[in-house]
Amino acid sequence: MGGGSTDIKLIDEKGIRLDGRRVDQLRPIKIEAGVLKNADGSAYVEWGKNKVLAAVYGPREAHPRHIQDPTRAVVDVIYNMCSFSVEERVRPGPGRRSVEISKVIADAFRNVIFTEQFPRAKIDVYIEILQANAGTRCAGVVAASVALADAGVPMMDLVPACAAGKANNQLILDLGKEEDNVGQADLPTAIVPKTGEIVLLQMDGHLTQDEFDRALQMSMNACMQIYELQKDALRRRYATSANDAPDTEEVRQ
Amino acid sequence: MDNVERTVMPGDEIAAAEEYVCGPGTYELEGKIFASVAGRLRLDLREKVAEVKPFNPPAQLKSGDIVIGTVSAIRSSMAEVEISEIEGTERGITGDVDASLHVSKMSSRYVEDVRDVYRLGDYVRARVVQVSPSVQIVTDADDFGVIKALCSQCRSAMVLKGRDVYCENCERAERRKIARGYSTVE
Numbered sequence: 386m387g388g389g390s391t392d393i394k395l396i397d398e399k400g401i402r403l404d405g406r407r408v409d410q411l412r413p414i415k416i417e418a419g420v421l422k423n424a425d426g427s428a429y430v431e432w433g434k435n436k437v438l439a440a441v442y443g444p445r446e447a448h449p450r451h452i453q454d455p456t457r458a459v460v461d462v463i464y465n466m467c468s469f470s471v472e473e474r475v476r477p478g479p480g481r482r483s484v485e486i487s488k489v490i491a492d493a494f495r496n497v498i499f500t501e502q503f504p505r506a507k508i509d510v511y512i513e514i515l516q517a518n519a520g521t522r523c524a525g526v527v528a529a530s531v532a533l534a535d536a537g538v539p540m541m542d543l544v545p546a547c548a549a550g551k552a553n554n555q556l557i558l559d560l561g562k563e564e565d566n567v568g569q570a571d572l573p574t575a576i577v578p579k580t581g582e583i584v585l586l587q588m589d590g591h592l593t594q595d596e597f598d599r600a601l602q603m604s605m606n607a608c609m610q611i612y613e614l615q616k617d618a619l620r621r622r623y624a625t626s627a628n629d630a631p632d633t634e635e636v637r638q
Numbered sequence: 639m640d641n642v643e644r645t646v647m648p649g650d651e652i653a654a655a656e657e658y659v660c661g662p663g664t665y666e667l668e669g670k671i672f673a674s675v676a677g678r679l680r681l682d683l684r685e686k687v688a689e690v691k692p693f694n695p696p697a698q699l700k701s702g703d704i705v706i707g708t709v710s711a712i713r714s715s716m717a718e719v720e721i722s723e724i725e726g727t728e729r730g731i732t733g734d735v736d737a738s739l740h741v742s743k744m745s746s747r748y749v750e751d752v753r754d755v756y757r758l759g760d761y762v763r764a765r766v767v768q769v770s771p772s773v774q775i776v777t778d779a780d781d782f783g784v785i786k787a788l789c790s791q792c793r794s795a796m797v798l799k800g801r802d803v804y805c806e807n808c809e810r811a812e813r814r815k816i817a818r819g820y821s822t823v824e
Contacts, residue, residue, distance in 0.1 A: 443696075503733065540648050
């Protein structure tokens with residue numbers, strides 16, 4: 386968020402941003418499911434210049450045994466940035482930031498996964514940021530939820546995520562790196578499309594109540610677009626697994 | 639009336655709760671049934687059950703599963719087996735993997751002593767007969783039993799010799815309940 390210096394021009398008079406996007410436009414997103422053979426489920430997401438790989442293992446026996454919960458599965462998320470993911474080398478291993486992001490993402494998924502179906506088990510979700518360019522926690526959530534679905538983990542819904550924010554006194558969707566660094570606010574959001582529940586919401590910077598409401602609406606609308614991309618990625622993954630006969634329309638009496 | 643089949647994703651609406659009963663792979667919320675996994679939906683029009691068969695189901699032990707495991711403990715009237723794999727799946731097993739095998743279910747014949755049929759560390763193939771409250775397995779059929787035995791003295795793999803297993807290292811034979819296809823499977 387830097388010092389919020391507004392003298393750098395991020396949006397021109399026509400409302401076009403540095404990377405040529407409109408204020409309410411997402412960066413191009415590409416999602417692919419089932420990219421890793423050894424993981425139980427996996428997904429790869431390219432979101433603008435972000436490149437994120439997610440792998441899911443489990444539900445499997447939880448070790449050490451004292452972490453087991455006799456009533457439900459333990460969900461563990463590890464968000465990790467590769468040392469080469471940003472311009473300056475990242476010191477490998479968990480840091481203050483990655484531990485926080487791991488925690489908020491794990492909390493988000495505990496709300497949608499039917500953990501009570503797997504007592505004593507553990508579900509491991511690994512999110513590797515191969516290349517970062519602002520918005521990696523959202524890209525991580527998007528990738529992880531596709532990977533969880535690919536692993537056959539029962540859950541209420543897929544979880545799309547997107548950020549909105551403010552730069553040059555204007556609300557913008559899906560902040561890029563420059564906008565994140567010198568902008569005035571960043572609002573990453575993850576929702577459950579089925580119920581409209583918010584499972585992840587963080588805010589960095591300042592927004593008025595009115596701006597907050599509008600920014601939230603923007604990111605929730607964008608989440609619905611991303612939701613379709615997630616479902617499409619899963620459909621493509623399983624369309625090749627042979628058992629996909631042409632869809633018969635549901636018969637309603 | 640034909641049963642309906644189609645591909646669904648987690649969160650897809652399947653039917654109204656009044657119409658169908660929630661089967662595996664689905665959940666009910668506010669009077670509607672939704673899919674909880676990516677898979678093929680099956681609406682059973684006769685039984686009125688909506689279920690989703692996942693494309694990539696987690697490996698959960700079920701009664702009737704054929705499993706591979708190792709003997710982890712021998713007791714006076716039973717052997718404990720740590721299940722390592724369900725035959726036909728590649729995924730790690732979800733949940734409890736410690737199974738017990740009672741003497742009476744080890745072989746189709748009478749077994750005097752557990753040590754006459756299994757020794758510690760043997761690899762066995764067995765069938766699951768109970769999952770909860772504890773996992774119970776049986777080996778009283780030709781297909782089940784030891785698929786790889788380890789010599790109780792030197793721990794090296796033993797070869798099949800007649801109805802016994804023979805350790806070439808110690809030049810001695812031991813008795814086992816041998817499965818059909820001994821040592822042809824890993």
